[in-house]
Amino acid sequence: MALLDVQHLGMRFGGLQANVNISFQVERGEMVGLIGPNGAGKSTLFNCLAGVHNPTEGRILFKDRDVTGSRPYAMARMGLARTFQVYVATGDLNVIENIMVGGFMRSRSPRVSREKAESLADKMNLAGLAQERVANLPVAAQKRVTMATALATAPDLLLLDEVAAGLNPSEIEQMIDLIRWVHHDLKVTILLIEHVMELVMKLSHRVLVLDSGRLIAEGEPAAVSRSPEVIKAYLGERYAAEQRGDIGPRTSV
Numbered sequence: 001m002a003l004l005d006v007q008h009l010g011m012r013f014g015g016l017q018a019n020v021n022i023s024f025q026v027e028r029g030e031m032v033g034l035i036g037p038n039g040a041g042k043s044t045l046f047n048c049l050a051g052v053h054n055p056t057e058g059r060i061l062f063k064d065r066d067v068t069g070s071r072p073y074a075m076a077r078m079g080l081a082r083t084f085q086v087y088v089a090t091g092d093l094n095v096i097e098n099i100m101v102g103g104f105m106r107s108r109s110p111r112v113s114r115e116k117a118e119s120l121a122d123k124m125n126l127a128g129l130a131q132e133r134v135a136n137l138p139v140a141a142q143k144r145v146t147m148a149t150a151l152a153t154a155p156d157l158l159l160l161d162e163v164a165a166g167l168n169p170s171e172i173e174q175m176i177d178l179i180r181w182v183h184h185d186l187k188v189t190i191l192l193i194e195h196v197m198e199l200v201m202k203l204s205h206r207v208l209v210l211d212s213g214r215l216i217a218e219g220e221p222a223a224v225s226r227s228p229e230v231i232k233a234y235l236g237e238r239y240a241a242e243q244r245g246d247i248g249p250r251t252s253v
């Protein structure tokens with residue numbers, strides 16, 4: 001059985017249909033990319049999966065249970081964690097306290113949560129920033145904090161919403177290594193939204209493409225990036241030419 005099974009999911013905000021009849025599955029152990037133009041409905045889909053929105057159509061099965069309409073806390077308890085595209089630092093918390101918020105999902109003990117937070121901070125290159133207020137950190141460190149907080153809930157499935165946005169090329173390389181570590185060493189299944197194509201193409205086993213709320217393509221990264229429909233909707237002729245080696249690369253589209 002698939003870890004996540006999305007069936008005919010639709011999400012309407014008043015007159016706006018942000019997700020339309022979306023069906024796909026994610027198997028345990030996979031790393032799946034979710035791409036598409038601004039406003040395509042990617043974050044809305046994550047919000048439906050994470051229980052922020054109750055989808056107006058369709059069903060979500062997670063670990064073979066119908067979780068459609070479950071609240072975020074219930075989804076996190078079941079093992080589905082997410083990061084937010086726009087990171088909102090929680091009040092005055094420092095890095096360790098912020099990560100501990102995730103840990104409290106699994107243990108009420110401050111000591112246990114703190115130890116877990118310190119261990120994650122250590123592995124995620126945040127140890128030197130442990131006492132800093134999250135709001136004061138550079139964007140790359142904030143992205144690692146939001147990932148660490150999600151990981152502290154011990155998820156089976158992690159949804160990453162644009163964790164490479166705003167990072168420079170060397171920070172993107174570090175993020176790629178970090179995501180590989182989460183996937184391989186922590187054995188977390190990953191679904192990631194990203195506009196930084198280098199990251200999507202290097203990491204994803206499979207890519208889903210959304211356009212105007214609909215799933216328009218799904219497949220291996222190389223095949224998807226050659227699809228005329230995907231090039232037209234999102235990647236653009238420039239990206240296709242880069243892949244053919246006609247012109248030099250850039251890191252994002």
Ligand SMILES: Nc1ncnc2c1ncn2[C@@H]1O[C@H](COP(=O)(O)OP(=O)(O)OP(=O)(O)O)[C@@H](O)[C@H]1O
Pocket residue numbers: 013016018036037038039040041042043044045085
């Ligand atoms: N809570 C909401 N209420 C009303 N409309 C919303 C809400 N959230 C998203 N939308 C609308 O739904 C559509 C899809 O937005 P969404 O944020 O899912 O796109 P996205 O693919 O994540 O885009 P981006 O790449 O820019 O982050 C947009 O038209 C957006 O304005």
Ligand SMILES: [Mg+2]
Pocket residue numbers: 042043044085
């Ligand atoms: Mg978004």
